[in-house]
Amino acid sequence: MKFSNYKIENFYDEYFIDSNICREPVKLVVDKINRLAKGELLSRQKAAEKAFLNLGITFNVYSSKEGREKVFPFDIIPRVISGSEWDCLEKGLKQRIIALNLFINDIYSKKNIIKDRVIPEEIILSSNAYRPVCNEVKPPKNIWCHITGTDLIRDEKGQFYVLEDNLRCPSGISYVLESRQITKKTFPLLFESLKVRPVEDYPVHLFNMLKYISNKNPESSTVCLLTPGVYNSAYFEHSFLARQMGVELVEGRDLTVENNFVFMKTTKGLQRVDVLYRRIDDDFLDPKFFRHDSLLGVPGLIDAYKAGNIALANAPGTGIADDKAIYSYVPDIIKYYLNEDPIIPNVPTYICSNPKHLEYVISNIEKLVVKTVDGAGGYGMLIGPKSTKRQQKEFTEKLRANPRKYIAQPTIKLSRVPIMSRKSLEGRHVDLRPYIIYGEDVKVIPGGLTRVAFKKNSLVVNSSQGGGSKDTWVLSDSPKIGE
Amino acid sequence: MLSRVANFLYWLNRYVERAENIARIIDVNLNFILDSDVSKNEQWEPLVLISGSKEYFFGKYGEATRENVINFLLFDTQYPSSIINCLSMARENATTVREIINIEMWEQINKFYMFAKKIAGKKLNIDNIHDFLEEVKINCHIFSGIQESTLSRGESWHFGRLGKMLECADQTSRIIDVKYFHILPSSASVGSNYDILQWAAILKSASGFEMYTKKYKLIRPDKILEFLILDKEFPRSINFCLHRANQCLHAISASSTDTYVNKAEQSLGALNSELAFSDIDTIVKTGLHEFIDSFQLKLIKVNRDISRKYFDMGEIQLTQQ
Numbered sequence: 001m002k003f004s005n006y007k008i009e010n011f012y013d014e015y016f017i018d019s020n021i022c023r024e025p026v027k028l029v030v031d032k033i034n035r036l037a038k039g040e041l042l043s044r045q046k047a048a049e050k051a052f053l054n055l056g057i058t059f060n061v062y063s064s065k066e067g068r069e070k071v072f073p074f075d076i077i078p079r080v081i082s083g084s085e086w087d088c089l090e091k092g093l094k095q096r097i098i099a100l101n102l103f104i105n106d107i108y109s110k111k112n113i114i115k116d117r118v119i120p121e122e123i124i125l126s127s128n129a130y131r132p133v134c135n136e137v138k139p140p141k142n143i144w145c146h147i148t149g150t151d152l153i154r155d156e157k158g159q160f161y162v163l164e165d166n167l168r169c170p171s172g173i174s175y176v177l178e179s180r181q182i183t184k185k186t187f188p189l190l191f192e193s194l195k196v197r198p199v200e201d202y203p204v205h206l207f208n209m210l211k212y213i214s215n216k217n218p219e220s221s222t223v224c225l226l227t228p229g230v231y232n233s234a235y236f237e238h239s240f241l242a243r244q245m246g247v248e249l250v251e252g253r254d255l256t257v258e259n260n261f262v263f264m265k266t267t268k269g270l271q272r273v274d275v276l277y278r279r280i281d282d283d284f285l286d287p288k289f290f291r292h293d294s295l296l297g298v299p300g301l302i303d304a305y306k307a308g309n310i311a312l313a314n315a316p317g318t319g320i321a322d323d324k325a326i327y328s329y330v331p332d333i334i335k336y337y338l339n340e341d342p343i344i345p346n347v348p349t350y351i352c353s354n355p356k357h358l359e360y361v362i363s364n365i366e367k368l369v370v371k372t373v374d375g376a377g378g379y380g381m382l383i384g385p386k387s388t389k390r391q392q393k394e395f396t397e398k399l400r401a402n403p404r405k406y407i408a409q410p411t412i413k414l415s416r417v418p419i420m421s422r423k424s425l426e427g428r429h430v431d432l433r434p435y436i437i438y439g440e441d442v443k444v445i446p447g448g449l450t451r452v453a454f455k456k457n458s459l460v461v462n463s464s465q466g467g468g469s470k471d472t473w474v475l476s477d478s479p480k481i482g483e
Numbered sequence: 484m485l486s487r488v489a490n491f492l493y494w495l496n497r498y499v500e501r502a503e504n505i506a507r508i509i510d511v512n513l514n515f516i517l518d519s520d521v522s523k524n525e526q527w528e529p530l531v532l533i534s535g536s537k538e539y540f541f542g543k544y545g546e547a548t549r550e551n552v553i554n555f556l557l558f559d560t561q562y563p564s565s566i567i568n569c570l571s572m573a574r575e576n577a578t579t580v581r582e583i584i585n586i587e588m589w590e591q592i593n594k595f596y597m598f599a600k601k602i603a604g605k606k607l608n609i610d611n612i613h614d615f616l617e618e619v620k621i622n623c624h625i626f627s628g629i630q631e632s633t634l635s636r637g638e639s640w641h642f643g644r645l646g647k648m649l650e651c652a653d654q655t656s657r658i659i660d661v662k663y664f665h666i667l668p669s670s671a672s673v674g675s676n677y678d679i680l681q682w683a684a685i686l687k688s689a690s691g692f693e694m695y696t697k698k699y700k701l702i703r704p705d706k707i708l709e710f711l712i713l714d715k716e717f718p719r720s721i722n723f724c725l726h727r728a729n730q731c732l733h734a735i736s737a738s739s740t741d742t743y744v745n746k747a748e749q750s751l752g753a754l755n756s757e758l759a760f761s762d763i764d765t766i767v768k769t770g771l772h773e774f775i776d777s778f779q780l781k782l783i784k785v786n787r788d789i790s791r792k793y794f795d796m797g798e799i800q801l802t803q804q
Contacts, residue, residue, distance in 0.1 A: 230578055239582050249582070254487050265486040267638065267735065267793045 002034050003418070006425050012158045012415040013427055014079065025082040025475055032190050033077070033425075041076075045420055048076045048182045072175055073468030075419040076186050079430060079450040083477035086197075089152070089160060089434070090444045092343030095334060097148055097436050100165060100321045102337040104144040107320055108134045118336050119329050123353070126404050127326065128374050129168075129319030131282060133289050137306055139315040140213045146313035147206070147277075148436040149173070149448070152344070154415035161347045161412070163431065165330070167314060167322045169279045172449040173202060173435050174237035175469050177244075183471040195476040197446035202435065203244035206277075209439025210245075213311040214274045221274040224250045224264060228280050228296045238279050252280070257300030260307040275311045276301075282316050324373040324407045325351045348410060352403040361408040362399060365392045368408040370399070383459060385411050414459055417470065419452060429453045431461050432472065447472030488583055489642045490794040491576040495584075496630075496646035498573035499592070502566045503623035504654030505556055506616040508533075508661060511688030513612070515681055516549075527552040529664030533657050536562055553612060558603040566619060567603050570596040583639050587629050595622040638735060645731040645789070652724035653782055655711055656775050658688055663772045682707050689719050708771070709763040721778070725755040732789070747788040754781045 008016050015026050022030045033041060053071050081089075106113050107124060108131075114121045124130055149170025151163040180199050184191055207223065214221035227238035229251050242249035254264050255273065263270035278285065284294040286301040304310045320326065328349035331342045350357040350368070361368060370382040382395045399406050416427035434448035450470040451461035461467040508530060516526045528547040531540045534555075539562065544551040559565045574596040577589050602615055627647070634640045662685055679702050686692040686707055694717050699706045714720040729751050733740045736748065743749040766774045 243582060248485060250485065251487065254485050267484050267486055267489045267642075 003030055003425055004034075006418060007427065008416075009427065010156070011413055011427065011429075012154055012156045014154075014158075014415050014417045014430075025080045028190060028194055029078065029080060029187075032187065041420060044186050045076050048074060048186055051182050051185075052178070073454055074175075074179060074182070075452060075454075075468060075470050076183060077418055077420065077425075077470065078183055078187075078473045079417045079432075079470045080194075080473045080475065081447065083197075083475050086446060086474045089344065090446075092160075093150055093434060093436055093444050094442045095338065095340060095343050096150065096162065096165070096330065097145060097438060097442060099334040099337045100148075100167065100330070101142075101144050101438065103333045104315075104318055104321050105142055106337075108137060108317055113333070113336055116336070118332050119326070123325055123329075123351075124320065126353070127320055127323045129282070129317075129323050131317040131320070133302060134315070134317035137315075137317075138308075140215055140308075140311045143213060143438050144315040145318045145321065146209055146213065146315070146438050148438070149433045150436065152432045152434065153347070153412055156413040156415075158415060160344055162330070162344050163347055164324070165322055165327060166433070167318045168281060169234075169314070170433070170435070171234040171237050171279075172433055172451075172469075173445075174240040176435070176445070176447070176449050176472070177202060178240075179469060179471040183473075191473075194473065196473040197476055199445050199447060202437075202445050203241065205437050205439070205443050205445075206241070207245040207247075209437050209443075210275045210277055210311075210313060212439045213313060215308055215311060216274050222264075222272060223275040223277065224248045224255075224273050226250055226252070226255070226276050226278040226280055226298075228252075228284065232279075234279065241277075247277075252295070252297045255298045255301070257298060257304050260300070260304045260309050262298070262301065262304050262310045273310065275313070277313050282319055285312075285316060319374075322374075324349070324371060325353065325404070328407065347412060350408040352399055352406040352408065357408075358399065358403050361406075362396050365396060365408075367411060369411050370395055370406055370408045372405050373407055374405075383411060386459070411459070414453075414461075417450070417452070419454065419470075421456075426456070428456070429459055429461065430470070446474035484638045484642075486794050488580055489638070490790075491580045492583065492639055492642045493646035493789075493794070495573050495576040495580070495592075496643040497650040498569040498576070499623050499626050500647045500650035501564060501654065502569040502573070503620055504651070504658070505564065505566050505569070506619040506623075507654070507688045507690075508658055509553060509556055509612075510616050511658060511661060511684050513609075514684040514687065529661050530556065532664055533660050534562070534564065536564075553607070557607075557615075567599055570599050584630075585633050587633060588626065591622070591626050591629055595626065598622070641731040641734045642793075645728050645735075648724040648728035648731065649782065649786065651719055652721045652728070653779065655689060655719050655721050655724070656778055656782075658685060659708065659711055660772065660775050661685070663775070678704075685711070691717055691719060705763055705767060708767065712766065713758060713761065713763060722755075722758045725751065725758060729755045735793075745788075745792050747785065747792045750781070750788045751785045754778075754785060 003016075003022075006016065006019070008019060014023065015030065016022050049071075052074055103113065113119050114124065145167045147170065149166040149172060151166065152160050153163045154160050176199055210223045211218035211221055214223075223245070224247055225238055225242040225245075227235060227249055229235065232238070239249055248254075248264060250264055256263050256265060256270065258270070262273045262276070264273050280296055283291045284296045286297050286299060287294045288299050289302045290297070301310070301312075302316065305312055305316065328346065328351055331346055334340060334342045350361050352358045352361055361370065364384075365382070366384045366387070368384045370384070372380050382391060384392070387395075414429035414431060417430050418425045419428045430450050430452050432448055432450055435445045437443045437445075450472045451467050452470055453459060453461045453466070454468050455466050458466070512526065512530055527549050530552050531537050531547050534540065540547070540551075540555055543561075544555060555562055555565065557566050560568060562568065570592070574592050577584065577592045581589050598618065607615060630640075630643065634643070662681060682702055682704055683692065686695050686702075689711060691710065695707065695710050699710065710717060711720055713722045715723060715726075717723055729740060729748075732748050732751055736744055738744045738748070740752070743752050
């Protein structure tokens with residue numbers, strides 16, 4: 001299997017500029033693949049798939065007929081990003097996350113950004129993710145969004161954009177860490193000569209951050225990971241991270257709140273918990289404050305949090321900066337708090353609650369991507385160019401009935417990266433989710449999760465919609481060639 | 484260790500042990516019947532009587548025919564202790580503690596459950612009932628074997644072992660109780676050939692026939708009872724199980740077995756001593772069925788005390804701290 005018949009078509013291809021000219025950072029990779037003996041690439045792919053299966057790297061699909069667990073599809077050809085390109089992205093991500101943290105802090109305290117008329121008040125108040133209960137709450141060290149998984153995409157010119165800020169409970173990092181183990185074994189020599197920046201220290205940074213936000217002495221603090229349980233789609237990741245950090249994996253029923261302190265129920269009695277990395281959405285966190293029917297959460301947790309007796313990562317209320325209508329204001333947010341221009345631009349966004357935007361969206365629906373403001377996982381969205389007249393009509397009705405719930409964006413022709421299809425190497429659309437940890441300082445894990453739409457011509461990369469992943473190799477600036 | 488995890492490990496082992504023993508009880512009954520000339524239905528009713536769900540059974544099935552009782556004990560998803568339910572619960576528990584146990588233990592439970600589920604849809608005749616019961620026993624042994632040879636002897640192991648031992652003690656007492664319900668209307672048959680065969684079948688269902696004959700040679704009801712209830716070496720005897728359970732409980736609290744530091748240890752220790760210092764003549768004189776009844780009540784209390792101490796703690800624990 002070689003690149004000789006590889007087709008770029010009408011897209012930005014991250015491997016090739018022209019059918020015979022590959023981009024600088026991937027030169028060694030293309031060389032290596034072209035030099036492999038016949039069948040070798042395929043057999044390495046099969047070995048990688050088997051390793052995934054044996055490691056039990058699975059995700060749960062709600063309402064899937066074949067049962068709960070599915071193996072995560074994976075392609076061994078790495079996605080490569082040059083060091084200089086990455087350094088610029090990293091700066092942009094840090095800038096964005098620092099500004100968003102200041103924004104959340106402001107929204108739940110002085111609300112200056114509203115007073116200064118940068119963001120209209122009603123767009124905050126009408127957001128499902130706005131938590132009035134968090135007003136005047138001071139999270140430890142003033143950090144709200146401890147873990148972020150920002151979605152980046154590239155258009156047909158190769159320009160990076162931020163597509164979504166995932167500030168609630170972004171998942172996927174376990175796939176990054178596990179895929180790295182596997183690609184290292186798949187292309188050991190290549191890996192070494194390219195000097196790929198490491199990702200393996202993620203759990204250490206995560207754990208250090210969690211200890212750092214404790215209100216007690218970090219070294220004697222007890223950290224737990226709170227999961228909704230085995231039926232959650234990301235349960236594998238929860239248990240993976242808990243094991244990597246050596247902390248208890250707890251469910252809501254393992255915890256109890258007494259006198260505003262949080263305890264876990266152990267065989268040795270109740271044990272105080274100081275920091276919770278919670279992988280449960282705000283809605284389900286505490287039935288006393290949020291959804292009363294939630295059995296996943298811990299009654300009284302928010303009281304303990306407000307009393308300063310437990311640190312929560314991410315802090316409740318961060319979802320406000322994750323609302324897709326707020327997203328369109330992020331460039332203004334960066335300007336307002338940091339007095340800087342955004343390093344990574346936004347995708348132009350139409351907010352349907354704005355009547356002018358709404359009319360534009362409805363008359364151009366066949367060209368746009370329409371999404372719900374609080375959606376995730378690729379559920380409930382319309383991709384205009386791929387939709388039927390009937391679907392467009394349905395969406396138009398939904399938009400008119402509840403415009404605040406929707407935004408629209410132009411359909412971006414996502415960049416492509418080669419994957420191994422049955423008989424040949426073919427281009428598929430990808431996005432990129434880097435992970436950012438905000439603790440004592442802001443750490444961006446080099447690379448992140450490259451999600452691939454395995455279906456030909458598909459633009460949807462979500463794992464729940466037939467997407468898979470690739471390892472992302474961020475190169476150091478000076479690759480050792482010929483050494 | 485988290486109380487929930489300890490609870491899951493404890494019940495995972497109880498469920499597997501229970502599934503195994505239900506297979507044993509059906510097995511012993513099938514043996515009784517093959518050897519007897521008594522009307523068939525009467526022979527299956529005892530199994531319903533010791534199931535603890537006789538109202539449910541008669542309400543649903545009406546008559547205690549062989550087919551009904553076997554279906555009830557093996558595959559009735561409404562009866563909590565049917566084999567299929569035990570395995571389904573064991574699998575649920577194992578899934579939740581998959582990171583605490585090892586992957587082979589989980590795989591074994593998973594395969595085992597899938598196998599039983601496949602059989603559950605089919606109609607069984609007498610031949611493949613035997614085969615199925617045999618498979619159940621073997622699969623339970625495989626599970627125990629994997630656990631035995633791969634799990635570290637820490638808290639997880641002790642909680643699992645505690646569950647297994649208490650369940651085994653409970654089930655052995657039930658197997659003995661089956662015999663009580665089979666005592667024939669006419670006392671003439673006591674000591675008859677038929678009676679001897681029944682006692683031998685009981686031993687076999689507890690996998691104790693060879694161990695027993697090595698020790699006692701002759702089939703004698705009082706000796707068989709002594710063996711199944713009081714023997715210090717036979718691993719399915721009630722006394723043996725309680726002794727091991729007691730050791731596990733003390734290993735968990737790291738305390739000496741000479742005394743007790745919590746209610747669970749107190750009630751299990753008392754029950755264990757009661758048996759250790761008992762003799763079979765006294766038990767028979769009190770009445771076997773009465774003995775078993777009172778034993779089971781005490782075992783329920785032990786289980787409740789363990790749960791309160793380790794699994795579902797409430798506010799009491801906090802004030803103790």
